[in-house]
Amino acid sequence: MKQAVYFEELGNDVLECRLCPHHCKIEPGRSGLCLSRKNLRGMLYSSNYGELTSIAVDPIEKKPLYHFYPGSEILSVGSWGCNLLCQFCQNWEISKSRPRIIRRVDPEQLVEISQENNSFGIAFTYNEPIVSFEFLLDTSRAASKEGIISLMVTNGVIEEEPLELLVQSVRAMNIDLKGWSDDFYRSYIGVEKKYVQRTIEKSFAAGVHVEITTLVIPGLNDSKDDMDQQARWIASLSEDIPLHLTRYFPNYKMEVPPTPPETIFSLCEVARQHLNYVYAGNIGASEAGDTRCPECGELLVKRRGYSVTVERLDSEGRCSNCGRNAAIIV
Ligand code: SF4
Numbered sequence: 001m002k003q004a005v006y007f008e009e010l011g012n013d014v015l016e017c018r019l020c021p022h023h024c025k026i027e028p029g030r031s032g033l034c035l036s037r038k039n040l041r042g043m044l045y046s047s048n049y050g051e052l053t054s055i056a057v058d059p060i061e062k063k064p065l066y067h068f069y070p071g072s073e074i075l076s077v078g079s080w081g082c083n084l085l086c087q088f089c090q091n092w093e094i095s096k097s098r099p100r101i102i103r104r105v106d107p108e109q110l111v112e113i114s115q116e117n118n119s120f121g122i123a124f125t126y127n128e129p130i131v132s133f134e135f136l137l138d139t140s141r142a143a144s145k146e147g148i149i150s151l152m153v154t155n156g157v158i159e160e161e162p163l164e165l166l167v168q169s170v171r172a173m174n175i176d177l178k179g180w181s182d183d184f185y186r187s188y189i190g191v192e193k194k195y196v197q198r199t200i201e202k203s204f205a206a207g208v209h210v211e212i213t214t215l216v217i218p219g220l221n222d223s224k225d226d227m228d229q230q231a232r233w234i235a236s237l238s239e240d241i242p243l244h245l246t247r248y249f250p251n252y253k254m255e256v257p258p259t260p261p262e263t264i265f266s267l268c269e270v271a272r273q274h275l276n277y278v279y280a281g282n283i284g285a286s287e288a289g290d291t292r293c294p295e296c297g298e299l300l301v302k303r304r305g306y307s308v309t310v311e312r313l314d315s316e317g318r319c320s321n322c323g324r325n326a327a328i329i330v
Contacts, residue, residue: 001026001038001040001045001046001047001049002045002046002047002049002119002134003043003044003046003134003161004017004019004045004047004133004134005019005038005133005134006018006019006102006133006159006161006162006163007019007037007136009042011039011111012044013027013039014026014027014028014039014226015039015042015043015044016289017032018159018161018211019037019043019083019130019131019133019158019159019162020034020083020130020131020158020159020195021087021157021158021159021191021192021195022034022083022157022191024080025035025087025115026038026042026044027039027079028040028042030294032083033083034081034082034083034128034131034218035047035080035096035097035098036079036081036131036132037049037080037131042127043046046132046133046134046135046275047098047257048079048080048081048131048132048135049105049134049135050104050105050106050107050135051079051080051098051103051104052078052079052102052103052104052128053076053078053079053080053094053099053101053102053103053126053252054076054077054078054094055075055076055077055103055113056074056075056076057073057074057075057076057117057119058072058074058123058322059072059073059251059306059308060072060073060074060123061289061303061306062076062306063076063079063123063125063151063153063174063309064120064174064211064213064244064246064281065151065172065174065193065209065305066211066213066242066244066277066279066291066301066303067209067211067242067277067291067326067328067329068151068172068211068328068329069120069135069329069330070171070291070301070308070328070330071301071308071309071310072120073119074120074121074122074123074151075114075117075119075121075123076122076123076125076126077110077122077124077125078091078094078124078126078127079094079126079127079129079131079132079135080094080095080097080098080099080102080127081095081098081127081128081131081132082095082127082128082131082155083130083131083155083157084128084155084157084189084190084191085189085190085244086188086189086190086252087188087252087253087254088111088188088192088215088217088250088251088252088253088254088256089251089252090251090252091126091127091216092251092252094126094127094145095127095128096252100136101275107135107138107139107141107142107143107261108142108209110122110139110142110143111139111142111143111146112295114143114148115146115148119148120149121143121148121149121150121151121171122138122139122140122143122147122148122149122150122151123150123151123152123153124136124150124152124153125153125248126153128154128155129152129153129154130155130157130158130162133158133166136152136166136170137166137169138171138327140166140170141169142170143299148208149171149172149208150169150170150171151170151171151172151173151174151209152166152170152172152173152174153173154173154174154175154176154198154199155175155178155197156173156175156176156177156195156200157191157195157198157199158195158197158199160198160202160219163199163202163203164192164202164206167202167203167206167207167208168206170208171208171209171275172203172208172209172211173203173208173209173210173211174210174211174212174213174244175196175198175199175200175203175210175211175212175213176196176212176213176214176215177193177200177212177213177214177230177234177274178196178214178215178221178222178228179193179214179220179226179230180193180221180223180226180227180229180233181221181223181226184220184221186250188220197233199236200237200320201237203243204237204238209329210240210241211241211243211244212234212242212244213243213244213245213246213281213313214230214243214244214245214246215246215248216245216246216248216259216263216264216267217248217254217259218248218257218258218259218260218263218269219256220256222259222263222267223246224265224266224267225245227245227267227270227271228270228271228273228274230271231243231270231271231272231273231274231278232274233277234274234275235274236277237301238327239275239276240275240276240277240327241275241277242273242275242277242278242279243271243277243278243279244279244281245264245267245268245271245278245279245280245281246264246280246281246282247259247261247264247280247281247282247283248282249250249282250322259282261283261294264280264281264283264288265280265288265327268280268288276294276327277291277294277327284305285304285305285307286304289303289304291303291326291328293319293321293322293324293326295319295322296316296319296320296321296322296324298311298312298320298321298322299312300309300312300313300319300320300326300328301328302312302329310330313328313330315328315330316330317330
């Protein structure tokens, strides 16, 4: 365990965690909503510090990050716990409890593991990295000293102050924007959407490479009007921010049938009215994962599943045909 950074004492050893907007009030001996912050005798601890439940070398497209070193592989790690209560959680085995099989590492060991695997970076993914804030921060700082980058796949539900620290050492984020309706966020996610928007805005403004993912669930967040507004809002930051619309499958407590692929394709068309890079995910190998130049239509990156071919990009990430900046880090 490691002492948590963000909390306030409320008296009588009760603590308020200030890492994320839930601001859990935690009695001695109890944990917050995410399970991974525990009050021990009036001090708040991160109880998943250095605890890994998954470690693998993955294609970066699996995060998904399509505009950040396409075709590369990256050491990917997950811990346990999550600060949201989504009924459709796709990783509930590690987000809702502490699994029995855990591997413990310290930040320097994880950096060494990354080097041993010839990985250019470490991806914090699988469960929610925010609830491992201290480990994420310590590791990303240690990694950057060795020239290794850090990235995270996150729900974006974090307070401003810790986010300001994270964006200094995390180079890329895929942030879930789980829908556009405020009611959907309140009813199915249990948090206000505005916090996620704030994380997207601030991370992008800080120079972090940002991509956005929306898991589309039939009848819950598949409205074309909502997608139109969502895409307009993303475009107000930049038309070049990649948006991934992924197909949902029943999991955890959600029994709604899988999203029809046609729904994903039609929402992609709506989003493409405002954004230059919109991708369909979880629908098998198709052209919907390819990157084309928004200017001349040239095929820049071809993706068939995790088979990736960089076709027409120069070393600066520009279209080799017309020279347009393709907003891809290569
Ligand atoms: S990080 Fe966990 S304990 Fe802290 S406020 Fe969020 S859910 Fe509660």
